[in-house]
Amino acid sequence: MMKFNDRVIGILAILGGIAIISGTFGFREAPGQQFGSGFFPRIVGAAAMLAGLVQVLAARDRGPWIRIAPELRSRDAFLKLGVLAAVVFWLLTVQMLGFLLTTTLVALALSVAMGARPLPATGVAAGLSALLWLVFGMVLRVPLPRGLIEGLMSWT
Template identity: 45%
Template sequence: MQINDRIIGLLAILGGIGIYAGTFGFRSIPGQQYGSAFFPRVLAIVLVIAGVLMLFTAVRGKLVTIGEMLKGSSGLKVLAVLVSVVVWVYLSPFLGFIATTALLIAALAIVAGGSPLPSIATGIGMSIILFFVFGQLLRVPLPLSAIERLLS
C-alpha cells in the first residue's frame, strides 16, 4: 500500500481537530490552573501543526511503501508497540500505573535492542516520573496499586 504525505497530513489535521473537539466535554479540576483538557489540547494543536507542515512540504510528495518499512525486525518492533498498548490497558487496573508502565517500557526498550539492566532502570525511572507528572501535577486519574498509594 502506498500513502502520500498529504493524505497523512490531512488525517493528522482531522485527528487533531477531533481530539480538540473531544476535550470540551472534560470537566475542570477545582483549584487547578490547568484542567484535564490541557494536555490533550496541547497534543491536538501539535498534531494540527504537524499535519499542516506535512501538507505544505509534500507538494512533490514521494509515495512511501509501507510494506518496505515493516519488513524484518522493524515490523516486529511496530507490532510490539501496538501489543504493549493493549497489554497496558488490560494489566494496569490490576498492577497499577507504575508497575505496568515500568514493565512495558523495559520490555519495549529490550525489544528495541537495549541491554536488560539499563532498560529496566529506564522503565522504573520513567514510570515514576510519568506518575508524578500526570498523577500528581496534572491530577490525571491513574490506575492505582499499593505502590502508587505509598507515593501519593
C-alpha cells in the same frame, strides 16, 4: 504492505453492523418521541451490514484472504507489532497492576526489544514511570490507576 481480500472487509462490515445494532437494544426509549435513541444507530448498523453483504457478493478476488508483503516479515515489522501489543497489554493490565508497574513493564519490554541492555533499561523504565506518575498523578492531578506499588505508598 498487507492486503485483505474484499470478502474479509465485507465480513468485517457485516460483523460491525451486527455489533452496532446489538448495542442499541439497551437504549432507553424517549417518552413522547416518535423515534427512540436507538433508531439512527440501527440505520447505520443496517447500512453497514448491507454494504458488507454487497462487498462479499461483488468480490472478484479469488486469491488468499490475506496477503502479507515480504517487508512485513522483517525485524522492523516485528517491532511495530510489538508496540501495538505493548499498548494492548497496558490497556488490559493497568487497572489490575496499577500505573507504575504496568508502565515500567511496558517501557522495559520495548527498550529491550529495541536493543537496550536489560539492567540499564530497567532503571530508565522505572525512572520514566515514576516521572510520568509524578507529573500526571501528583502535579496535574490526573487520576491514574492504583495498583500494587501505589498501595504501598501511603502518601498518595
